Amino acid sequence: MKLSIKDLSPAGKRVLMRVDFNVPQDKEGAITDDSRIQGALPSIQHLVDAGAKVILMSHLGRPDGEKNPKDSLKPVADRLGELISVPVKFAGDCIGDEAAAAVVDLNNGEVLLLENVRFYAGETNNDPEFAKQLAANADIFVNDAFGTAHRAHASTAGVTDHVEQSAMGFLIEKELEYLVDKLEVPPRPFVVIMGGAKVSDKIKILERLMEKADAFIIGGAMANTFRLAQGYDMGKSFAERTDEAMEMARGILATAEKNNTPFHLPADTRHTLDFCDDAETECTGIWGEEGTAVPADREGIDIGDVACKDFAEVIASAGTVIWNGPMGVFEKRGFDIGTKAVGKAMAENEKAITIVGGGDSVTAANQFGFGDKMDHMSTGGGASLELLEGKELPGIAALDNK
Protein backbone atom coordinates (compact mmCIF):
# COMPACT_ATOMS: atom_id res chain seq x y z
CA MET A 1 0.00 0.00 0.00
CA LYS A 2 1.43 3.37 -1.02
CA LEU A 3 1.65 6.31 1.37
CA SER A 4 -1.29 8.65 0.82
CA ILE A 5 -1.57 12.42 1.08
CA LYS A 6 -3.93 11.69 4.01
CA ASP A 7 -1.05 10.03 5.94
CA LEU A 8 1.13 13.15 5.87
CA SER A 9 1.58 15.81 8.57
CA PRO A 10 2.39 18.62 6.16
CA ALA A 11 1.84 21.69 8.40
CA GLY A 12 4.69 24.15 7.84
CA LYS A 13 6.40 21.75 5.39
CA ARG A 14 7.38 22.54 1.82
CA VAL A 15 5.31 20.09 -0.20
CA LEU A 16 6.26 19.71 -3.86
CA MET A 17 3.31 18.26 -5.78
CA ARG A 18 3.41 16.97 -9.37
CA VAL A 19 0.09 17.77 -10.98
CA ASP A 20 -1.18 17.36 -14.53
CA PHE A 21 -1.86 20.90 -15.75
CA ASN A 22 -1.33 19.96 -19.40
CA VAL A 23 -4.56 21.77 -20.36
CA PRO A 24 -5.83 22.26 -23.91
CA GLN A 25 -5.43 25.85 -25.20
CA ASP A 26 -6.64 27.71 -28.28
CA LYS A 27 -4.30 29.50 -30.72
CA GLU A 28 -4.25 32.61 -28.53
CA GLY A 29 -3.26 30.52 -25.49
CA ALA A 30 -6.66 30.72 -23.74
CA ILE A 31 -7.49 27.59 -21.73
CA THR A 32 -10.36 25.76 -23.46
CA ASP A 33 -10.96 23.10 -20.80
CA ASP A 34 -9.85 23.44 -17.18
CA SER A 35 -10.99 20.02 -15.95
CA ARG A 36 -7.40 18.96 -15.24
CA ILE A 37 -6.97 21.98 -12.97
CA GLN A 38 -10.31 21.24 -11.31
CA GLY A 39 -9.20 17.62 -10.85
CA ALA A 40 -6.17 18.65 -8.80
CA LEU A 41 -8.15 20.94 -6.48
CA PRO A 42 -8.97 18.37 -3.75
CA SER A 43 -5.29 17.55 -3.18
CA ILE A 44 -4.26 21.23 -3.34
CA GLN A 45 -7.04 22.30 -0.95
CA HIS A 46 -6.16 19.50 1.47
CA LEU A 47 -2.56 20.71 1.69
CA VAL A 48 -3.62 24.37 1.95
CA ASP A 49 -6.05 23.53 4.79
CA ALA A 50 -3.30 21.57 6.55
CA GLY A 51 -1.04 24.65 6.50
CA ALA A 52 1.59 23.35 4.07
CA LYS A 53 3.61 25.51 1.70
CA VAL A 54 2.23 24.09 -1.55
CA ILE A 55 4.64 24.06 -4.51
CA LEU A 56 3.08 22.76 -7.73
CA MET A 57 4.91 21.54 -10.82
CA SER A 58 3.64 20.26 -14.16
CA HIS A 59 4.44 19.95 -17.83
CA LEU A 60 2.48 21.69 -20.59
CA GLY A 61 2.75 20.79 -24.27
CA ARG A 62 5.94 19.44 -25.79
CA PRO A 63 8.61 22.16 -25.46
CA ASP A 64 11.31 19.44 -25.74
CA GLY A 65 13.78 21.05 -23.37
CA GLU A 66 13.42 24.57 -24.82
CA LYS A 67 12.03 27.59 -22.96
CA ASN A 68 9.16 28.25 -25.34
CA PRO A 69 6.87 31.04 -24.00
CA LYS A 70 3.94 29.42 -25.84
CA ASP A 71 4.13 26.57 -23.31
CA SER A 72 4.33 28.76 -20.20
CA LEU A 73 2.20 27.71 -17.23
CA LYS A 74 1.50 31.35 -16.25
CA PRO A 75 -2.09 31.28 -17.68
CA VAL A 76 -2.70 28.12 -15.64
CA ALA A 77 -1.54 29.90 -12.46
CA ASP A 78 -4.03 32.68 -13.22
CA ARG A 79 -6.87 30.21 -13.76
CA LEU A 80 -5.99 28.25 -10.62
CA GLY A 81 -6.09 31.55 -8.70
CA GLU A 82 -9.71 32.00 -9.82
CA LEU A 83 -10.65 28.49 -8.69
CA ILE A 84 -9.12 28.48 -5.22
CA SER A 85 -9.62 30.89 -2.34
CA VAL A 86 -5.92 31.53 -1.63
CA PRO A 87 -3.60 33.59 -3.85
CA VAL A 88 -1.52 31.58 -6.32
CA LYS A 89 2.03 32.76 -6.91
CA PHE A 90 4.07 31.90 -10.00
CA ALA A 91 7.81 31.34 -10.45
CA GLY A 92 9.25 31.80 -13.96
CA ASP A 93 11.59 28.84 -13.51
CA CYS A 94 11.16 25.40 -11.91
CA ILE A 95 14.74 25.20 -10.57
CA GLY A 96 17.55 27.58 -9.57
CA ASP A 97 17.52 30.96 -7.83
CA GLU A 98 14.10 32.12 -9.05
CA ALA A 99 12.36 28.98 -7.78
CA ALA A 100 14.31 29.03 -4.51
CA ALA A 101 13.45 32.71 -3.84
CA ALA A 102 9.75 32.09 -4.57
CA VAL A 103 9.68 29.20 -2.07
CA VAL A 104 11.40 31.30 0.61
CA ASP A 105 8.63 33.90 0.11
CA LEU A 106 5.88 31.32 0.49
CA ASN A 107 3.83 31.31 3.72
CA ASN A 108 2.08 28.32 5.23
CA GLY A 109 -1.20 27.64 3.39
CA GLU A 110 -0.07 29.46 0.25
CA VAL A 111 0.31 28.04 -3.28
CA LEU A 112 3.14 28.49 -5.77
CA LEU A 113 3.16 27.13 -9.34
CA LEU A 114 6.57 26.57 -10.91
CA GLU A 115 7.21 27.08 -14.64
CA ASN A 116 6.97 24.11 -17.07
CA VAL A 117 9.30 21.27 -16.05
CA ARG A 118 9.69 20.25 -19.71
CA PHE A 119 11.61 23.49 -20.39
CA TYR A 120 14.54 21.28 -19.32
CA ALA A 121 15.61 18.12 -21.17
CA GLY A 122 16.51 16.63 -17.78
CA GLU A 123 12.80 16.19 -17.06
CA THR A 124 12.00 13.50 -19.63
CA ASN A 125 15.52 12.00 -19.39
CA ASN A 126 14.97 11.59 -15.64
CA ASP A 127 18.35 13.25 -15.11
CA PRO A 128 19.31 12.72 -11.42
CA GLU A 129 20.95 16.16 -11.21
CA PHE A 130 17.81 17.87 -12.52
CA ALA A 131 15.65 15.81 -10.13
CA LYS A 132 17.86 16.93 -7.25
CA GLN A 133 17.47 20.57 -8.27
CA LEU A 134 13.68 20.18 -8.47
CA ALA A 135 13.63 18.69 -4.97
CA ALA A 136 16.04 21.28 -3.53
CA ASN A 137 13.20 23.44 -2.18
CA ALA A 138 11.01 20.64 -0.86
CA ASP A 139 10.61 18.43 2.22
CA ILE A 140 7.82 16.19 0.93
CA PHE A 141 6.77 15.06 -2.56
CA VAL A 142 3.22 14.26 -3.62
CA ASN A 143 2.39 12.80 -7.02
CA ASP A 144 -1.12 13.56 -8.26
CA ALA A 145 -0.43 13.42 -12.01
CA PHE A 146 -1.85 10.06 -13.05
CA GLY A 147 -1.59 10.89 -16.77
CA THR A 148 2.23 10.88 -16.57
CA ALA A 149 2.65 8.21 -13.86
CA HIS A 150 3.59 5.61 -16.52
CA ARG A 151 6.68 7.67 -17.39
CA ALA A 152 9.86 7.62 -15.31
CA HIS A 153 10.56 11.36 -15.47
CA ALA A 154 12.46 13.59 -13.03
CA SER A 155 9.26 15.18 -11.69
CA THR A 156 7.38 11.86 -11.39
CA ALA A 157 10.07 9.42 -10.21
CA GLY A 158 13.60 10.91 -9.88
CA VAL A 159 12.52 13.54 -7.39
CA THR A 160 11.55 10.87 -4.82
CA ASP A 161 15.26 10.13 -4.16
CA HIS A 162 15.76 13.60 -2.67
CA VAL A 163 12.86 14.20 -0.26
CA GLU A 164 11.89 12.96 3.21
CA GLN A 165 8.59 11.43 2.15
CA SER A 166 6.79 10.65 -1.14
CA ALA A 167 3.04 10.08 -1.23
CA MET A 168 0.19 9.81 -3.73
CA GLY A 169 -2.49 12.49 -4.03
CA PHE A 170 -6.25 11.93 -4.09
CA LEU A 171 -6.45 11.59 -7.90
CA ILE A 172 -3.92 8.76 -8.07
CA GLU A 173 -5.48 7.14 -5.02
CA LYS A 174 -8.86 7.03 -6.77
CA GLU A 175 -7.33 5.67 -9.97
CA LEU A 176 -5.75 2.80 -8.00
CA GLU A 177 -8.96 2.20 -6.08
CA TYR A 178 -10.96 1.71 -9.29
CA LEU A 179 -8.41 0.33 -11.78
CA VAL A 180 -6.71 -2.05 -9.36
CA ASP A 181 -8.44 -2.62 -5.98
CA LYS A 182 -12.06 -2.83 -7.13
CA LEU A 183 -11.08 -5.15 -9.99
CA GLU A 184 -9.47 -7.69 -7.65
CA VAL A 185 -12.84 -9.09 -6.66
CA PRO A 186 -15.24 -7.28 -9.00
CA PRO A 187 -19.01 -7.52 -8.43
CA ARG A 188 -20.17 -9.93 -11.14
CA PRO A 189 -20.83 -10.24 -13.95
CA PHE A 190 -17.68 -8.31 -14.85
CA VAL A 191 -18.05 -6.98 -18.39
CA VAL A 192 -15.12 -5.53 -20.34
CA ILE A 193 -15.91 -3.27 -23.30
CA MET A 194 -13.09 -2.67 -25.75
CA GLY A 195 -13.15 -0.55 -28.87
CA GLY A 196 -11.02 1.91 -30.77
CA ALA A 197 -8.62 1.45 -33.58
CA LYS A 198 -6.37 -1.54 -33.09
CA VAL A 199 -6.42 -4.98 -31.52
CA SER A 200 -2.62 -4.85 -31.29
CA ASP A 201 -2.78 -1.84 -28.92
CA LYS A 202 -5.07 -3.68 -26.53
CA ILE A 203 -4.07 -7.32 -26.89
CA LYS A 204 -2.20 -7.37 -23.57
CA ILE A 205 -5.22 -6.05 -21.69
CA LEU A 206 -7.50 -8.50 -23.44
CA GLU A 207 -5.21 -11.36 -22.47
CA ARG A 208 -4.86 -10.20 -18.89
CA LEU A 209 -8.55 -9.51 -18.34
CA MET A 210 -9.43 -12.83 -19.95
CA GLU A 211 -8.63 -14.44 -16.58
CA LYS A 212 -11.08 -12.18 -14.73
CA ALA A 213 -13.85 -10.99 -17.03
CA ASP A 214 -17.19 -12.78 -17.37
CA ALA A 215 -17.87 -11.27 -20.79
CA PHE A 216 -16.27 -9.08 -23.43
CA ILE A 217 -17.91 -6.59 -25.75
CA ILE A 218 -15.88 -5.58 -28.77
CA GLY A 219 -16.55 -2.64 -31.08
CA GLY A 220 -14.73 -0.04 -33.16
CA ALA A 221 -12.28 -0.86 -35.89
CA MET A 222 -11.04 -3.62 -33.56
CA ALA A 223 -14.23 -5.53 -34.28
CA ASN A 224 -13.52 -5.23 -38.03
CA THR A 225 -10.21 -7.01 -37.47
CA PHE A 226 -11.95 -9.84 -35.58
CA ARG A 227 -14.62 -10.19 -38.29
CA LEU A 228 -11.91 -10.32 -40.97
CA ALA A 229 -10.11 -12.99 -38.98
CA GLN A 230 -13.34 -15.00 -39.05
CA GLY A 231 -13.25 -14.79 -42.85
CA TYR A 232 -15.92 -12.13 -43.42
CA ASP A 233 -15.80 -9.51 -46.14
CA MET A 234 -15.23 -6.08 -44.58
CA GLY A 235 -15.02 -3.97 -47.77
CA LYS A 236 -12.84 -0.88 -47.30
CA SER A 237 -13.17 -0.93 -43.50
CA PHE A 238 -10.23 0.15 -41.40
CA ALA A 239 -8.76 -3.02 -39.90
CA GLU A 240 -5.41 -4.60 -39.19
CA ARG A 241 -4.97 -6.84 -42.19
CA THR A 242 -1.56 -8.44 -41.57
CA ASP A 243 -1.15 -12.17 -41.03
CA GLU A 244 0.17 -11.38 -37.58
CA ALA A 245 -3.00 -9.43 -36.65
CA MET A 246 -5.21 -12.19 -38.00
CA GLU A 247 -3.36 -14.73 -35.90
CA MET A 248 -3.61 -12.52 -32.82
CA ALA A 249 -7.37 -12.08 -33.27
CA ARG A 250 -7.90 -15.83 -33.83
CA GLY A 251 -5.82 -16.57 -30.74
CA ILE A 252 -8.03 -14.36 -28.59
CA LEU A 253 -11.21 -15.88 -30.01
CA ALA A 254 -9.85 -19.38 -29.33
CA THR A 255 -8.94 -18.52 -25.72
CA ALA A 256 -12.39 -17.02 -25.09
CA GLU A 257 -13.99 -20.16 -26.48
CA LYS A 258 -11.76 -22.45 -24.44
CA ASN A 259 -12.57 -20.49 -21.26
CA ASN A 260 -16.26 -20.33 -22.09
CA THR A 261 -16.12 -16.54 -21.83
CA PRO A 262 -18.80 -14.83 -23.93
CA PHE A 263 -16.98 -12.67 -26.49
CA HIS A 264 -19.58 -10.36 -28.02
CA LEU A 265 -18.63 -9.07 -31.44
CA PRO A 266 -21.15 -6.68 -33.06
CA ALA A 267 -23.98 -8.70 -34.65
CA ASP A 268 -24.08 -6.15 -37.47
CA THR A 269 -21.92 -3.29 -38.76
CA ARG A 270 -22.84 0.25 -39.84
CA HIS A 271 -21.09 1.25 -43.03
CA THR A 272 -20.80 4.23 -45.37
CA LEU A 273 -19.53 5.35 -48.74
CA ASP A 274 -18.45 8.80 -47.56
CA PHE A 275 -16.29 9.29 -44.50
CA CYS A 276 -17.77 12.62 -43.38
CA ASP A 277 -20.31 14.15 -40.95
CA ASP A 278 -23.93 13.26 -41.68
CA ALA A 279 -22.99 10.82 -44.47
CA GLU A 280 -25.60 8.26 -45.47
CA THR A 281 -25.07 5.00 -43.55
CA GLU A 282 -26.55 1.53 -43.64
CA CYS A 283 -26.31 -1.58 -41.47
CA THR A 284 -25.22 -4.98 -42.73
CA GLY A 285 -27.34 -8.01 -42.10
CA ILE A 286 -26.43 -10.29 -39.21
CA TRP A 287 -22.88 -11.62 -39.45
CA GLY A 288 -22.89 -15.34 -40.13
CA GLU A 289 -26.08 -15.19 -42.18
CA GLU A 290 -25.81 -15.88 -45.88
CA GLY A 291 -24.62 -12.89 -47.92
CA THR A 292 -23.75 -10.57 -45.02
CA ALA A 293 -20.82 -8.34 -46.00
CA VAL A 294 -19.62 -4.76 -45.99
CA PRO A 295 -19.86 -3.90 -49.73
CA ALA A 296 -16.50 -3.61 -51.49
CA ASP A 297 -16.71 0.18 -51.93
CA ARG A 298 -17.91 0.92 -48.35
CA GLU A 299 -16.36 1.22 -44.94
CA GLY A 300 -17.58 -0.08 -41.53
CA ILE A 301 -17.56 2.95 -39.25
CA ASP A 302 -19.70 1.89 -36.28
CA ILE A 303 -21.56 -1.04 -34.79
CA GLY A 304 -25.02 -1.67 -36.24
CA ASP A 305 -28.50 -1.27 -34.68
CA VAL A 306 -28.81 -4.92 -33.59
CA ALA A 307 -25.37 -4.75 -31.96
CA CYS A 308 -26.37 -1.59 -30.06
CA LYS A 309 -29.38 -3.40 -28.60
CA ASP A 310 -27.40 -6.59 -27.78
CA PHE A 311 -24.59 -4.68 -26.10
CA ALA A 312 -27.00 -2.56 -24.04
CA GLU A 313 -28.59 -5.76 -22.71
CA VAL A 314 -25.25 -7.26 -21.67
CA ILE A 315 -24.26 -3.98 -19.98
CA ALA A 316 -27.62 -3.72 -18.17
CA SER A 317 -27.04 -7.06 -16.44
CA ALA A 318 -23.43 -6.31 -15.38
CA GLY A 319 -22.13 -5.82 -11.84
CA THR A 320 -18.91 -4.17 -13.00
CA VAL A 321 -18.23 -2.54 -16.38
CA ILE A 322 -14.96 -1.22 -17.67
CA TRP A 323 -14.93 0.60 -20.99
CA ASN A 324 -11.95 1.48 -23.14
CA GLY A 325 -12.29 2.66 -26.73
CA PRO A 326 -15.18 4.00 -28.84
CA MET A 327 -17.53 1.68 -30.74
CA GLY A 328 -17.13 3.71 -33.93
CA VAL A 329 -15.79 6.92 -35.41
CA PHE A 330 -17.65 8.92 -32.74
CA GLU A 331 -15.94 12.17 -33.80
CA LYS A 332 -18.19 12.26 -36.91
CA ARG A 333 -21.91 13.05 -36.68
CA GLY A 334 -23.92 9.94 -37.44
CA PHE A 335 -21.00 7.56 -36.81
CA ASP A 336 -21.45 7.94 -33.03
CA ILE A 337 -24.58 5.84 -32.51
CA GLY A 338 -22.83 2.77 -31.04
CA THR A 339 -20.58 4.78 -28.76
CA LYS A 340 -23.61 6.71 -27.46
CA ALA A 341 -25.57 3.48 -26.92
CA VAL A 342 -22.77 1.93 -24.84
CA GLY A 343 -22.28 5.12 -22.78
CA LYS A 344 -26.02 5.36 -22.17
CA ALA A 345 -26.32 1.72 -21.09
CA MET A 346 -23.48 2.18 -18.62
CA ALA A 347 -24.97 5.41 -17.26
CA GLU A 348 -28.34 3.70 -16.79
CA ASN A 349 -26.93 0.71 -14.90
CA GLU A 350 -26.91 2.38 -11.50
CA LYS A 351 -26.13 -0.75 -9.50
CA ALA A 352 -22.92 -1.53 -11.38
CA ILE A 353 -19.45 -0.14 -10.79
CA THR A 354 -18.83 1.78 -14.02
CA ILE A 355 -15.30 2.67 -15.04
CA VAL A 356 -14.24 4.58 -18.15
CA GLY A 357 -10.59 3.90 -18.90
CA GLY A 358 -9.14 7.12 -20.20
CA GLY A 359 -8.53 8.77 -23.57
CA ASP A 360 -11.22 8.77 -26.24
CA SER A 361 -13.85 6.97 -24.18
CA VAL A 362 -13.67 9.69 -21.52
CA THR A 363 -13.99 12.36 -24.24
CA ALA A 364 -16.97 10.50 -25.69
CA ALA A 365 -18.70 9.96 -22.32
CA ASN A 366 -18.38 13.67 -21.54
CA GLN A 367 -19.41 14.76 -25.04
CA PHE A 368 -22.62 12.73 -24.83
CA GLY A 369 -23.40 13.88 -21.28
CA PHE A 370 -22.82 10.58 -19.42
CA GLY A 371 -19.60 11.53 -17.64
CA ASP A 372 -21.12 12.39 -14.26
CA LYS A 373 -23.10 9.14 -14.21
CA MET A 374 -19.94 6.99 -14.19
CA ASP A 375 -18.27 5.88 -10.95
CA HIS A 376 -14.82 6.56 -12.31
CA MET A 377 -13.52 8.42 -15.35
CA SER A 378 -9.80 7.82 -15.58
CA THR A 379 -7.58 10.90 -15.99
CA GLY A 380 -4.89 8.97 -17.88
CA GLY A 381 -5.07 7.27 -21.29
CA GLY A 382 -1.72 5.45 -21.57
CA ALA A 383 -1.38 5.18 -17.80
CA SER A 384 -4.78 3.51 -17.37
CA LEU A 385 -4.02 1.01 -20.14
CA GLU A 386 -0.70 0.11 -18.51
CA LEU A 387 -2.36 -0.33 -15.11
CA LEU A 388 -4.98 -2.61 -16.63
CA GLU A 389 -2.22 -4.59 -18.32
CA GLY A 390 -0.91 -5.18 -14.79
CA LYS A 391 2.25 -3.13 -15.28
CA GLU A 392 3.90 -1.24 -12.48
CA LEU A 393 3.85 2.52 -13.17
CA PRO A 394 7.22 4.18 -12.34
CA GLY A 395 5.55 7.32 -10.94
CA ILE A 396 3.63 5.20 -8.44
CA ALA A 397 6.28 2.53 -7.76
CA ALA A 398 8.71 5.28 -6.66
CA LEU A 399 6.41 6.49 -3.86
CA ASP A 400 6.90 5.33 -0.24
CA ASN A 401 5.13 2.24 0.99
CA LYS A 402 3.13 2.45 4.21
Ligand code: AMP
Ligand atom coordinates in the same frame (compact mmCIF):
# COMPACT_ATOMS: atom_id res chain seq x y z
P1 AMP B 1 -8.03 4.12 -29.75
O1 AMP B 1 -7.09 5.27 -29.59
O2 AMP B 1 -7.38 2.84 -30.10
O3 AMP B 1 -9.02 4.00 -28.60
O4 AMP B 1 -8.89 4.46 -31.04
C1 AMP B 1 -9.80 5.52 -31.09
C2 AMP B 1 -10.10 5.85 -32.52
O5 AMP B 1 -10.63 4.74 -33.19
C3 AMP B 1 -11.11 6.96 -32.64
O6 AMP B 1 -10.49 8.10 -33.17
C4 AMP B 1 -12.14 6.41 -33.59
O7 AMP B 1 -12.52 7.32 -34.61
C5 AMP B 1 -11.44 5.23 -34.23
N1 AMP B 1 -12.39 4.23 -34.69
C6 AMP B 1 -13.34 3.59 -33.99
N2 AMP B 1 -14.06 2.78 -34.77
C7 AMP B 1 -13.56 2.89 -36.03
C8 AMP B 1 -13.89 2.31 -37.29
N3 AMP B 1 -14.88 1.42 -37.41
N4 AMP B 1 -13.16 2.67 -38.35
C9 AMP B 1 -12.15 3.56 -38.23
N5 AMP B 1 -11.80 4.13 -37.08
C10 AMP B 1 -12.49 3.81 -35.98
